[in-house]
Amino acid sequence: MRETTPLRARLFDLGLWLLLCVPVLLRSDPADGGSWTRVALGVVLLGGCVAVSRRLPLLPLAVTVAASLPATLELFTPSYSLALVAFGYLAGRRQEHSRGALWLFGGVAAVGLLLTRLTSTSLGPWFTLLLAVALAIVAPWLVGRYVRQYDRLVRSGWELADRMEREQAAVADRERLRERSRIAGDMHDSLGHDLALIAVRAGALEVDPALGPEQQRAAGELRRAAAGATERLRDVIGVLREEGTAAPTAPPGETVQELVDRARASGLDVTLTGAPVAEPPGMAGRALHRVVQEGLTNAAKHAPGAAVAVTVEQKGGSVRVRVTNGPGDGGEPLASGGTGLVGLDERVRLAGGTLAHGPAGDGGFVLTAVLPRRGTAARPVVAAPTSARELDRARREVRRDLVRAIWIPLALLAALTVLTAGVALWTQSRSYLERDNYARLLVGQAYAEIAEDLPDRPLAAPPPGLGAAPPGMDECRYYRATVFAAVPVYRLCFAAGRLATKDEVG
Secondary structure, three states: OOOOOHHHHHHHHHHHHHHHHHHHHOOOOHHHHOOHHHHHHHHHHHHHHHHHOOOOOHHHHHHHHHHHOOOOOOOOOOOOHHHHHHHHHHHHHHOOOOHHHHHHHHHHHHHHHHHHHHHOOOOHHHHHHHHHHHHHHHHHHHHHHHHHHHHHHHHHHHHHHHHHHHHHHHHHHHHHHHHHHHHHHHHHHHHHHHHHHHHHHHHHHHOOOOOOHHHHHHHHHHHHHHHHHHHHHHHHHHHHOOOOOOOOOOOOOOOHHHHHHHHHHOOOOEEEEOOOOOOOOHHHHHHHHHHHHHHHHHHHHHOOOOOEEEEEEEEOOEEEEEEEEOOOOOOOOOOOOOOHHHHHHHHHHHOOOEEEEEEOOOOOEEEEEEEEOOOOOOOOOOOOOHHHHHHHHHHHHHHHHHHHHHHHHHHHHHHHHHHHHHHHHHHHHOOEOOHHHHHHOOOOOEHHHHHHHOOOOOOOOOOOOOOOOOOOOOEEEEEEOOOOOOOOEEEEEEEOOEEEEEEEEO
């Protein structure tokens, strides 16, 4: 049930109490409002029921039923009928589970049956009680259950919609961060490569004997500035990178041949063997370009002056690229310079290939990748949104609760109807006199002689419209001639303890 403010809740309870007290104050029911003492007790009783109705929704309903039963077994009193309807609705609206209410309905029916058997020989008042329970209690309770479940479904829908909006905003933020990470990775790869080539060209100018000392010193400063810019770029981009982010999938317009030619024009000693006429499309082509670019960049940055060999081989449905360089002028082995190889490994993996790298036998470094020629990037499996699954689960749960709240009381009413019909049939059969037994009855027989052929009990009263009993009889008893019909009936009249007349009337 939707939460209300304490002030609104108090005002609602006060208005409900005043409304329910009106029938009691009118004193229209002699049994309940015949005296001001009973009126005062009824007002106090209703006030207590309203006070606890939020915490214990079934208690006011049970108390109102208990206050109505002493007045009439049929459970219909002018003073408390409105309270029965109101508390029945509130019980369905506020009660979390329906099991307690079903037990209460069954208990009211059982207590009504017991009181009926103690105070009356007929089950008519009990059947009226069952009808009053169905109309004044169960029906409002079903309406309250429906309103509760509908309100619960609407509230769940709004909550899940709000959660979906927050999730969509979070997904958008993550996507923006991921895109920034991709841009940072491309900046590191492309700008780092260009700066490494600038450093290579500046290094070549620094040792060119055709230049004067000033020009050589300026070239050296340019080489050192390019190297420093490369290091600072790596540090800055390292902060912007998001670990585990996917590589960009857009292929560049530059081919491997053009990449190698540009590096060679910058002064890098690089050779290319076996470049394919048509590079692989999609992510495989982009990954091939990136492997060669990363190998050339690392060689220029960490092994200046070393010769670099790029080999591209096509075998069946795959392309194998290998970038090898020597130890460089310093003679030191090359090691990975940062996160470039980590990102490159992710890019190759997404393209459906494999990447290997490590030191070469001569102290240099070798980078090898195997890529499919026609491979396509595998799309991640996108699961159904959590909010959508929760909304579907909430709908199923509410639908199940609605079905349970409706069909269980209906099944109970159907069972009570069948029970009522069965009890009525059983009661009627106890007054049914079979035709053969009726034929064996002889006028003049003592009652003790014919008692075995008679049913357990006669009718409580003769059916309306029958003629007067024969005069001079001590007693006349009426028995059903058929089980289902009210007439005709057998009339047996006795005088001085013997059967005086017998006839079929009606």
